[in-house]
Amino acid sequence: MARRRKHWGWGYEDQQPTAQQLRGAMPLVRERLGFDAQDPEEPVPLGAAAVPAASPLPPPPPGVTWDADAHARARHAWGSSYLDVVRGLRGRFDHAPDAVARPRDEAQVAAVLEWATETGVVVVPYGGGTSVVGGVTPAVDGPVVSLDLAALDRVLEVDAVSRSARVQAGALGPVLERQLAEHDLTMRCFPQSFEFSTLGGWIATRAGGHFATGPTHVDDLVEAVRAITPSGTWASRRLPGSGAGPSPDRALLGSEGILGVITEAWVRVQPHPEHRGGRAVRFGSFAMGVEAVRALAQSGLQPANCRLLDPAEAAFTGAGDGGHALLVLAFESTDAPVEADLARGLELCAECGGEWDDAPSRGGAAGAWRDAFLQAPYLRDVLVALGVMSETFETAITWERFGALREAVVDAARAALDDPRAMVTCRFTHAYPDGPAPYFTVLAPARRGDEEAQWWAVKRACSDALLAAGATITHHHAVGRDHRPWYDRQRPEPFAIALAAAKAAVDPAGILNPGVLMDPLTAPLP
Amino acid sequence: MARRRKHWGWGYEDQQPTAQQLRGAMPLVRERLGFDAQDPEEPVPLGAAAVPAASPLPPPPPGVTWDADAHARARHAWGSSYLDVVRGLRGRFDHAPDAVARPRDEAQVAAVLEWATETGVVVVPYGGGTSVVGGVTPAVDGPVVSLDLAALDRVLEVDAVSRSARVQAGALGPVLERQLAEHDLTMRCFPQSFEFSTLGGWIATRAGGHFATGPTHVDDLVEAVRAITPSGTWASRRLPGSGAGPSPDRALLGSEGILGVITEAWVRVQPHPEHRGGRAVRFGSFAMGVEAVRALAQSGLQPANCRLLDPAEAAFTGAGDGGHALLVLAFESTDAPVEADLARGLELCAECGGEWDDAPSRGGAAGAWRDAFLQAPYLRDVLVALGVMSETFETAITWERFGALREAVVDAARAALDDPRAMVTCRFTHAYPDGPAPYFTVLAPARRGDEEAQWWAVKRACSDALLAAGATITHHHAVGRDHRPWYDRQRPEPFAIALAAAKAAVDPAGILNPGVLMDPLTAPLP
CATH class of the missing domain: 3.30.465.10 (Uridine Diphospho-n-acetylenolpyruvylglucosamine Reductase; domain 3)
Structure with a gap:
């Protein structure tokens, strides 16, 4: 039998650490975050979880696999945000869909949409369920089906x-x-x-x-x-x-x-890169690293990786010493050697005060960072169980406003958390000639039982700060339901009108993911 | 006094060649195109041109400069397509707007739109009037104003x-x-x-x-x-x-x-490139050049210029010997020398049979091509006056279908022209990892007085061939009014519905450029 996903959080059922393993991780939290983990919290088993009773649905379209068991409904109740993990751990599945439809082909997708349009049942398209913004959470009034595309995987x-x-x-x-x-x-x-x-x-x-x-x-x-x-x-x-x-x-x-x-x-698509080269470059300050990334982004060199971590984040992920910002710089090519590009990239770094060891970065600091990057979602489940709030905010902004933005977001997060133990770090995930995509990580002791209020306080404060600084509410996490208040302020009003009209025209019954990006239209168009 | 644009065709009034100059160009047509030019045709002076009487308009919004003289109306009657030039030369200005509004700021633009919405007057936004697809032609029923943005130029x-x-x-x-x-x-x-x-x-x-x-x-x-x-x-x-x-x-x-x-x-924006390098590379056949451009586009090298001309086009523009396809390959960088990229690019060309002279291309074949490129619109006015039809079709398609596309378009153009003297050439204007943007030039003796029928026959045949081959009706010439029949077939139907609804929502009176991209909605949305 295929491995089954955990009914909450990241990974498969057999990947959930035991209470003893969680306890073993507690010293590491202390060491890396500088504050104590809390007693490990065991996930509420599915059998004891609060999965609301399903509303009755009209008979489904023939031939479409239709799941209404607790695991399927719980799994499709949330995405993968910090709050989603907290609620799942506690056995709360408020927004479980009434059923999960699993079409095997396009005709079945069309059949579900036709059925939904006729019956007025809401449909929430579902891929892997990794939204961190409430994008797949069926938080709607009335009957709702999660449309899981997993079978269309060829x-x-x-x-x-x-x-x-x-x-x-x-x-x-x-x-x-x-x-x-x-x-x-x-x-x-x-x-x-x-x-x-x-x-x-x-x-x-x-x-x-x-x-x-x-x-x-x-x-x-x-x-x-x-x-x-x-x-x-x-x-x-x-x-x-x-x-x-x-x-x-x-x-x-x-x-x-x-x-x-x-x-x-x-x-x-492309062949696998044949040529690679990279270094982990240290800077005495984050600001020096920022100037280097700007020079790189404006050089036309187009490094495949150009991720700058502030000193605290570099240290937290095990890739830095805490005193230096770290730039993970790497080039790759399917066609030609990258040494010349790397050499020129490093020259630009040196001009901004960068230093590096003369050995390739793979397996070193950059390798440590990469492993941490991919393991982060697993780690977050562990942190949640140990009472650590772990949240991220990401955005993009032009270079000349980045300094003010960073200060505003960090200050806003700290003020909202009101806890001297909180860590707020910053890295760049992407860089453009006209600006970076900064990514903020917030780590703090969770106020157990009060996580929602704690999380929303930070979310509101940081999102307000992003908007006020002229940045976008999201560079690549999407809008979903969670970012709606800020997206509504950010998007041009005539565009909102246009998008709402476009939506109403192609989805006249309003069955598709209502509440995401916009409110359902309550009145016919003029 | 500022130079005034010709009331038809390209350039300023003082740039129109005399009949004698035109006559002097006739041998060059014979030499380059292989067929005879026709007797030079003099443009109909504005005073003798058929500029239809303007419909009466409601009083314009206060403060906005409002031109209704013959020059302004004639100048805004057409764009810059081959037929536009032919009709302008003959003094035909069927679709002259009733007035030209020249707002000086955004508030005046808004005032014109408000006025138009209230009065039901159609507004056609107008930049430089270079559309080759009828995009600025006020071909609508009822009163219409051309909205010329020229004053907003800072x-x-x-x-x-x-x-x-x-x-x-x-x-x-x-x-x-x-x-x-x-x-x-x-x-x-x-x-x-x-x-x-x-x-x-x-x-x-x-x-x-x-x-x-x-x-x-x-x-x-x-x-x-x-x-x-x-x-x-x-x-x-x-x-x-x-x-x-x-x-x-x-x-x-x-x-x-x-x-x-x-x-x-x-x-x-960016600084001017400090480093440049390029060569004109010859290939024994167009197909060999195509393979080289594919290799270059998939290499990640990103040349600034990578324009491939088939042998006939290379010869016609004075850049080739008629026996070779020509690739104008150039790199530029604001930051670092481009020699290594150019060397690798040339290696890829050599692997496909390319040959080049070991001197930079500027001033040579590539320079000749560049000059011809920028002078082409002026040249076209000359060709029209000498009875030469000169039309271009451009598109984009994935690599594996390019060979069949080229054959189909060339055959379609030849069949539609039904004239053994016709020249149909092909070049690439842009190249992507997944395919080129081919650009076809058709040159043939014009059937004087019957140019519209001749042009539409070629347009229909080539556009049908483009669509049938899986290509796009336009890579960068836009849709306008002329490409509508094929755009209507190309675009996804639900997208058409969405776009029409978006348009109706932001422009409920339907005053903005109706007929471009879509038909005006005649009934309210469901």
């Missing part, structure tokens, strides 16, 4: 000449990459959620990818998108580029399931 | 740290670049229409820029867009990147004036 076609592949939207990162590897190709889209997120989810949320510069969002890797809407199939042509009207793909990218259910896409 | 703000500039939408290419040059910066967006096209026009039509690879469309150079709509100001934040819902900027990019009037944008 690479259907590979065009090695044009370096493209047609992939079903439900494919998880590793599943997609394994199939591409059979053709010696790779998509190289590795969000932190890679293990449990899907191609369709990446597209629907404009996920941040592997590359720190150049094609940073999945947007740039998409050649064509295919989605099922209540008004028919929204399928663009395979095109390397086009200027025919506003891009239909860009309208789906970031649509978060409110316009249609993405079923497949042609994506750009 | 660089308002420069942020050298983040390498961005806030520029008004009416700035012509050279006007914009001159102001940026005062800050030692450049936008490097050089469409063929550069001299007479505007930033707002580039954004509204997703213009193709300077770079043959990497950031090829103006889309990639836009940091934020500001537009006035009948429902208020659509202004995005200055952000280097964002994942907050579908991009509001990408909704305006390619909207061709149907959603709002773009008034300014923050664009990405």
